[in-house]
Amino acid sequence: MAARGEVRARPKPMSTNSAVAAAVKDLDVDVVSAYPITPQTTVVEKIAEYIANGELEAEMIHVESEHSALSAALAAAATGARAFTATASQGLALMHEILHIVSGLRVPLVMSIAMRALSAPISIWNDHSDLMNARDSGWVIYFVHTAQEAYDTILQAYRVAEDPEVLLPVMVAYDGFVMSHTVEPVVTVGRENALSYAPKRPFPYKLDPDNPVTMGTLAGPEWYYEFKYQQVQAMAKALEKAREADREFERRFGRGYGVMECFMCEGAEALVMATSSYATTLKAILPEMWRQGFKVGLLRLRLYRPFPIREFTEYTSNASSLVVVDRSISFGAPYQGPLASEVASVKVKEGLDFNLVSVVAGIGQRKMEEEDFKALVRLAWEARSRKYPETIFYGVRE
Amino acid sequence: MMGSQPERFKSKFRGILDIPREERFVSGHRLCAGCPVGTVMRMLTKVAGKDSIIVNGTGCLEVSSTPYPYTSWMNPWIHVAFENTGAVASGVEAALKVLKAKGVLGKDVKVVAVAGDGGTFDIGLQSLSGMLERGHKVMYVLYDNEAYMNTGIQRSGATPWGAWTTTTPVGKKWKGEWRWKKDIMGIVLAHRVPYAATASPSHPMDMIRKFEKALYYTREGPTFVHVLIPCTTGWRFDPALSIKVARLAVETGIWVLYEVEKGKFRVTHKVRKRKPVREYLKLQGRFRHLTDDDIEYIQKIVDEEVDRINKMAGEEVIGPVEA
Numbered sequence: 001m002a003a004r005g006e007v008r009a010r011p012k013p014m015s016t017n018s019a020v021a022a023a024v025k026d027l028d029v030d031v032v033s034a035y036p037i038t039p040q041t042t043v044v045e046k047i048a049e050y051i052a053n054g055e056l057e058a059e060m061i062h063v064e065s066e067h068s069a070l071s072a073a074l075a076a077a078a079t080g081a082r083a084f085t086a087t088a089s090q091g092l093a094l095m096h097e098i099l100h101i102v103s104g105l106r107v108p109l110v111m112s113i114a115m116r117a118l119s120a121p122i123s124i125w126n127d128h129s130d131l132m133n134a135r136d137s138g139w140v141i142y143f144v145h146t147a148q149e150a151y152d153t154i155l156q157a158y159r160v161a162e163d164p165e166v167l168l169p170v171m172v173a174y175d176g177f178v179m180s181h182t183v184e185p186v187v188t189v190g191r192e193n194a195l196s197y198a199p200k201r202p203f204p205y206k207l208d209p210d211n212p213v214t215m216g217t218l219a220g221p222e223w224y225y226e227f228k229y230q231q232v233q234a235m236a237k238a239l240e241k242a243r244e245a246d247r248e249f250e251r252r253f254g255r256g257y258g259v260m261e262c263f264m265c266e267g268a269e270a271l272v273m274a275t276s277s278y279a280t281t282l283k284a285i286l287p288e289m290w291r292q293g294f295k296v297g298l299l300r301l302r303l304y305r306p307f308p309i310r311e312f313t314e315y316t317s318n319a320s321s322l323v324v325v326d327r328s329i330s331f332g333a334p335y336q337g338p339l340a341s342e343v344a345s346v347k348v349k350e351g352l353d354f355n356l357v358s359v360v361a362g363i364g365q366r367k368m369e370e371e372d373f374k375a376l377v378r379l380a381w382e383a384r385s386r387k388y389p390e391t392i393f394y395g396v397r398e
Numbered sequence: 399m400m401g402s403q404p405e406r407f408k409s410k411f412r413g414i415l416d417i418p419r420e421e422r423f424v425s426g427h428r429l430c431a432g433c434p435v436g437t438v439m440r441m442l443t444k445v446a447g448k449d450s451i452i453v454n455g456t457g458c459l460e461v462s463s464t465p466y467p468y469t470s471w472m473n474p475w476i477h478v479a480f481e482n483t484g485a486v487a488s489g490v491e492a493a494l495k496v497l498k499a500k501g502v503l504g505k506d507v508k509v510v511a512v513a514g515d516g517g518t519f520d521i522g523l524q525s526l527s528g529m530l531e532r533g534h535k536v537m538y539v540l541y542d543n544e545a546y547m548n549t550g551i552q553r554s555g556a557t558p559w560g561a562w563t564t565t566t567p568v569g570k571k572w573k574g575e576w577r578w579k580k581d582i583m584g585i586v587l588a589h590r591v592p593y594a595a596t597a598s599p600s601h602p603m604d605m606i607r608k609f610e611k612a613l614y615y616t617r618e619g620p621t622f623v624h625v626l627i628p629c630t631t632g633w634r635f636d637p638a639l640s641i642k643v644a645r646l647a648v649e650t651g652i653w654v655l656y657e658v659e660k661g662k663f664r665v666t667h668k669v670r671k672r673k674p675v676r677e678y679l680k681l682q683g684r685f686r687h688l689t690d691d692d693i694e695y696i697q698k699i700v701d702e703e704v705d706r707i708n709k710m711a712g713e714e715v716i717g718p719v720e721a
């Protein structure tokens with residue numbers, strides 16, 4: 001598709017972390033406030049390099065913790081700057097208090113998460129425990145599955161976050177190491193195109209002496225609920241705006257993802273729902289599985305908050321079974337995979353009729369190879385006519 | 399008196415009449431009757447003027463001054479949380495700086511951070527240290543009522559020896575707080591800030607000039623003003639006596655008014671003859687349980703501290719206790 005303006009079409013080799021940093025540069029972010037944690041660190045190192053070289057004019061706040069990183073980024077955005085931060089794991093956990101304050105104050109801010117397991121025991125490796133721990137903090141959340149999509153989604157994220165009808169912070173999450181530290185070809189669009197697609201729209205209620213506001217007040221029982229309900233409404237708006245942002249992105253740059261993706265769904269009898277790098281791997285093996293007779297599609301959750309119910313319902317309408325692969329554990333929950341729990345609720349809500357299987361896998365980056373993904377596909381196939389009431393902890397030693 | 403500064407700071411405030419009439423911290427707040435923090439904020443915002451952004455940490459002042467949908471603040475004001483006042487102020491300052499550099503913002507806007515002793519000595523110490531160490535151009539005002547007052551008078555690192563609080567109660571075994579107040583000024587000064595001072599609402603012109611000077615020195619880096627705030631509710635005294643209690647803190651040498659300007663220490667209000675600490679302590683219910691021996695012990699510690707101050711000043715700026 002012909003893109004408007006000059007799009008630098010030649011791909012460059014980039015890790016997902018580098019792709020995120022490139023997006024931050026192209027978006028002319030004003031303030032970057034972040035703290036090192038594996039596997040996020042190279043995002044911030046790359047941004048520091050851009051600033052050091054004069055490729056990006058921004059203030060980098062070398063904060064002393066993630067709690068301060070998010071606090072300072074919030075404050076910068078509240079002052080009218082375009083702000084960014086990035087973290088993972090313990091860092092995201094340490095930010096937890098402020099996550100809710102950013103969304104509650106309705107400050108548009110974008111943060112990338114190189115997803116990683118949570119202590120204890122300490123693990124630097126990948127799973128989604130950190131992200132799932134933050135899912136109810138009122139942020140818009142995207143899962144991305146390639147370095148290219150990470151770059152593109154950071155652009156989309158600012159467009160959605162800063163939309164005056166949304167005004168919500170956005171997280172863009174991807175698998176630590178498996179994506180953060182592996183290199184793929186990435187096409188960038190350059191600053192002019194990035195800013196034309198996502199022009200800076202500073203916080204409309206910013207801290208401005210000529211138009212003073214009081215931000216972060218005390219709200220009693222007669223007011224607090226309405227603040228929160230407005231967040232509910234903003235989330236609903238974000239879904240519309242995210243769809244629109246993706247369509248417009250595709251129109252301009254020729255790459256679109258949808259808020260949810262269904263891969264090889266045409267004629268599929270069973271589905272596997274996966275996110276981030278697991279979706280990428282499944283894409284690689286599904287054609288062969290089809291050749292072997294397993295008509296199984298991939299349902300890739302891209303926009304996670306707000307949850308795209310319409311797309312989900314549409315994509316699952318012909319499926320007899322759905323295996324939901326979770327990368328974290330909701331200990332003691334009815335389904336111990338948190339995504340499976342949500343899918344169960346959508347199933348009831350929308351009256352959907354498929355056999356749901358909850359699979360937990362890759363905890364602390366427990367190895368998942370091609371054969372394992374094939375096993376999940378076969379499980380989905382099997383589940384068309386068989387129920388699996390308990391969460392399956394795939395790959396664990398009992 | 400101020401020594402030989404090359405480019406000497408000149409105060410606009412020679413007397414009470416020089417204070418702007420315009421109110422920027424207005425009435426209608428829910429602070430306790432007799433709480434001087436409202437008065438202090440009134441003076442602070444008059445000095446800071448219109449083009450200042452206020453960052454306020456969680457605590458009495460924040461909750462009492464912004465009960466939605468009301469506010470006492472005529473300046474842009476932000477509260478985020480309890481332990482991050484330094485970080486929030488850093489973010490505001492960094493944004494102003496880059497927006498100015500990029501030509502988005504056309505004028506100088508100052509950043510004033512305000513937080514309580516709990517939010518500064520204890521839970522916010524890390525974020526304060528980060529802000530100071532990185533050199534953000536922020537004036538930080540610590541209002542010190544010597545306990546977590548907002549949550550109901552629990553001890554903090556600022557609570558003085560002997561004080562009753564709800565978490566250092568007086569009983570058979572405990573007799574109030576048994577540790578000394580943390581040396582927050584020492585900690586701040588260790589960051590080599592261009593200006594730091596102590597102040598008291600009992601000496602308003604001294605306080606106002608310190609706010610002014612602290613704002614002036616933000617051109618070089620972070621500055622700090624530590625203000626004593628007698629708390630009628632937590633210290634247990636008649637709400638009519640707040641300023642008197644503050645004055646007694648100065649007159650007994652418990653609270654010495656000084657500044658450190660570019661490393662140069664100076665006592666800004668000399669006390670020729672000190673009053674005995676007993677006069678300060680006896681007005682406050684939080685010290686009611688102290689025995690004569692306890693009071694003598696406090697007197698001894700204050701005497702030693704006064705000695706140290708006089709040595710630093712190189713002369714007797716705080717005199718002996720009046721017999």
Ligand SMILES: Cc1ncc(C[n+]2csc(CCOP(=O)(O)OP(=O)(O)O)c2C)c(N)n1
Pocket residue numbers: 456457458459480481513514515516517518543545546547548549554
């Ligand atoms: C992380 C966190 N812990 C605890 C609290 C509860 N809390 C709110 S205000 C406060 C005390 C504030 O004390 P201080 O900073 O001394 O200010 P004051 O209320 O005395 O003016 C506490 C403990 C909180 N809001 N956030």
